[in-house]
Amino acid sequence: MTTILSIQQLKKRYEGGSTALDGIDLQVKEKEFIAIIGPSGAGKSTLLRCINRLIDPTDGSITFLGQRVDQASKKQLRQIRSQTGMIFQHYNLIDRLSVLENVLHGRLGYMSSLAGIFNRYSEADKKEAIELLRKVGLENEVYKRADELSGGQKQRVGVCRALAQQPKLILADEPIASLDPKSSTTVMDAIHRNCTEQGIACLVNLHQVEVAKQYASRIIAIKGGKVVFDGPPTQLTEQHTYFIYEGKEHEMFHQTKEEVYA
Amino acid sequence: MKIPIAHKSTQRQQRFFFLSMIVLFIPCMLYLDLNYMQFKDGLSRIPDIVYKMLQISFDELPELLAELLTSVIVAFLCIVISVLFSFILAFLVAEKTTPNRVLSNVLRVIIVIIRTIPTTIWVLLAVASMGFGPMAGVLGLLFPTVSFLVRVFAAQIDEAGKDTVEAIKAVGGTWWHVVFNGVLPSLSTTFLAMIAFKFEITVAETVILGMVGAGGIGMLLQDYISFYEFAPLMLGVLTVFTTLFLMELITNQIRLRIGRRAR
Numbered sequence: 001m002t003t004i005l006s007i008q009q010l011k012k013r014y015e016g017g018s019t020a021l022d023g024i025d026l027q028v029k030e031k032e033f034i035a036i037i038g039p040s041g042a043g044k045s046t047l048l049r050c051i052n053r054l055i056d057p058t059d060g061s062i063t064f065l066g067q068r069v070d071q072a073s074k075k076q077l078r079q080i081r082s083q084t085g086m087i088f089q090h091y092n093l094i095d096r097l098s099v100l101e102n103v104l105h106g107r108l109g110y111m112s113s114l115a116g117i118f119n120r121y122s123e124a125d126k127k128e129a130i131e132l133l134r135k136v137g138l139e140n141e142v143y144k145r146a147d148e149l150s151g152g153q154k155q156r157v158g159v160c161r162a163l164a165q166q167p168k169l170i171l172a173d174e175p176i177a178s179l180d181p182k183s184s185t186t187v188m189d190a191i192h193r194n195c196t197e198q199g200i201a202c203l204v205n206l207h208q209v210e211v212a213k214q215y216a217s218r219i220i221a222i223k224g225g226k227v228v229f230d231g232p233p234t235q236l237t238e239q240h241t242y243f244i245y246e247g248k249e250h251e252m253f254h255q256t257k258e259e260v261y262a
Numbered sequence: 263m264k265i266p267i268a269h270k271s272t273q274r275q276q277r278f279f280f281l282s283m284i285v286l287f288i289p290c291m292l293y294l295d296l297n298y299m300q301f302k303d304g305l306s307r308i309p310d311i312v313y314k315m316l317q318i319s320f321d322e323l324p325e326l327l328a329e330l331l332t333s334v335i336v337a338f339l340c341i342v343i344s345v346l347f348s349f350i351l352a353f354l355v356a357e358k359t360t361p362n363r364v365l366s367n368v369l370r371v372i373i374v375i376i377r378t379i380p381t382t383i384w385v386l387l388a389v390a391s392m393g394f395g396p397m398a399g400v401l402g403l404l405f406p407t408v409s410f411l412v413r414v415f416a417a418q419i420d421e422a423g424k425d426t427v428e429a430i431k432a433v434g435g436t437w438w439h440v441v442f443n444g445v446l447p448s449l450s451t452t453f454l455a456m457i458a459f460k461f462e463i464t465v466a467e468t469v470i471l472g473m474v475g476a477g478g479i480g481m482l483l484q485d486y487i488s489f490y491e492f493a494p495l496m497l498g499v500l501t502v503f504t505t506l507f508l509m510e511l512i513t514n515q516i517r518l519r520i521g522r523r524a525r
Binding site: 052054078079080081082083084085086088090092093094095096097105106107108109110111112113114116117119161165 | 425429434435439442448451
């Protein structure tokens, strides 16, 4: 299998002087479903945002499909971003627009500025978008306003928007952190099934280790801006998890407790 | 001896403040040469003026209404043009959407400079270069209105925009996509409420600014005052009052409805 994303010695220091990433090395192969775990503030979110340059890295190199992301021009960057879908913790939908319009936004990366401004989406794109919504069980919500939906539904729209890009890679930043356990399962299922079916590689930030073990083909743990574990879920022992969440154990139990009550 | 209760330095500050007010008041009185006789004369004329004002004549009503319409149209044109300019400028100024930090800061400074110069001065400048009339009114009002709108729009973009901007950037959208497909749809109603509010203020401004030569009903009122025609002046004041009152009611309604729909 070919490597689609290669990260070398990635570093990010914020203006205040805090170091978020301290030399990350990471190779992502085609069709891999990778869960990134770690306590809050470990740098998971920064890592994902560096990959599509929503945050500019301080040092190191990122290569995506043979293109240097860190040195990309504005135009190249747009092209790279159009091939990487992103799913956000707070869904980041445009509340006042319809569900369908939000999904169609995934096509903007392939459109000119003018075509986008006047919403000239092709009929084929529209059909595809409706089909995606049907697949995640939102066929009756197509023309609702995005803010009329529940959290779980919103996130499924977010997933559809990312899929509408027909990306090679999906970056999911804590996609279920604001959801209840039941919606979490629906959303994770939707991401996992679609990525597997369409051969999309996926990087998911999670802080629930159990969820990560359940879905991922590979787990990466980050602590203090460094990779401290990288391997298949079966190799992630309890000693590992305790080390990863050292001093922040409560975060580890957070989800399991909720599941008990649910 | 009584027990003191006050906070020492606060008390000292207050005393100093009032003392300096009183000390300053006397030279100020002397400087302006305020004259008690003039005050007394004026006072005795008031009943006469009130009497004259109460003789409302409706003869001038058509002319007043025509000029009032001019004032409202000046305000309307000014707002429409300002909105066009400030839309684009606001996105260049707002931190979340600006393509270039330096550009954003330069624009911010320019806006501050424009805003520190009072509207009346802008209109006077326009009158000086364009001559009397509505043209000067629209042009003069344009500067302060644009800078006001840019400032509020930019503040709203910065307040509400982060998630939206990230969403559109992440799919590979252009700057225009971020603005027109992301931020604008989510803020359009807030913007509309702001525009309605500014329109109301601008109408009030055009009425006053007519007096310095910007055309409209203000010019007419100025004439009545200079020729001591108190009867039509009263009618003029009433017309202006009614218009502004209605305007306030309407824009309030608009803002209420928009607010309700936004939620």
